[in-house]
Amino acid sequence: MDDIVKQALKKWPNVPHCYAWLALDARGDWYMRDDRVQAAGPFPQVKGSRILHEKLREFIHRNYAADGAGCWFFQNGPQRVYVELEAAPFVWRLERSGAAVSASSHTGQAAQVHSAWVDEHGRLFLAADIGLGIVHTLDMELASDAVEAGQWNPVEIGFSELPGRFNYRLSPAALQMSAAE
Incomplete structure (x- = not known):
């Protein structure tokens, strides 16, 4: 996990978690799923916007982990963004x-x-x-x-x-x- 992320967690420990806004498909592509996309249907039937920005993908990769319940997430500063998976972590x-x-x-x-x-x-x-x-x-x-x-x-x-x-x-x-x- 990036040091800047660890520092943000210490500074803001009680930021609510985010669900259904980020997804990983079976080809390793990341997707942003805003309210409109979520309303259109579940992942992977409705994928959302593919994340193409290389630095953002690298940041997600460095801060990708699982919690004790087996839910995978991206730690985005102080906010935990849980990931919808098409097939596997x-x-x-x-x-x-x-x-x-x-x-x-x-x-x-x-x-x-x-x-x-x-x-x-x-x-x-x-x-x-x-x-x-x-x-x-x-x-x-x-x-x-x-x-x-x-x-x-x-x-x-x-x-x-x-x-x-x-x-x-x-x-x-x-x-x-x-x-x-």
């Missing part, structure tokens, strides 16, 4: 390293893969030391090389089972709304 980009295939997250963190999972839609998820992520669609050829080489042995799992098994929430906003009722 991370999106893996793959790279060949000699005979092996390595993974790094959409936030730029290297990851050590522990297990591989495939859902009913044929999407490949990797569980790693930093969390669960979905393999980017552009990297499926490298992923298939890793599977064929025996580096990863995917286990079938229903998509709806992944959040519980790997302790993350697709929609912190839905959790917050149900807690408020």
Whole structure:
């Protein structure tokens, strides 16, 4: 977390959390979801405005974390902005390293893969030391090389089972709304 963010948290510790305004799709793209977009429908059916500003994306990446309930957020100064997830907290980009295939997250963190999972839609998820992520669609050829080489042995799992098994929430906003009722 950036030092400026830590300082803002100390200075303003009681800023209310923000829900449903930021989302991460299955390709690692961030989306802003204002009131109009939220009223038009849930994420990912209605995505919002894709964040293209490189420095803003880098700031989000450096300040992206999860709370104890498995809700992922971006700490924006003193305000915690919870993230709606299309598939998983991370999106893996793959790279060949000699005979092996390595993974790094959409936030730029290297990851050590522990297990591989495939859902009913044929999407490949990797569980790693930093969390669960979905393999980017552009990297499926490298992923298939890793599977064929025996580096990863995917286990079938229903998509709806992944959040519980790997302790993350697709929609912190839905959790917050149900807690408020």
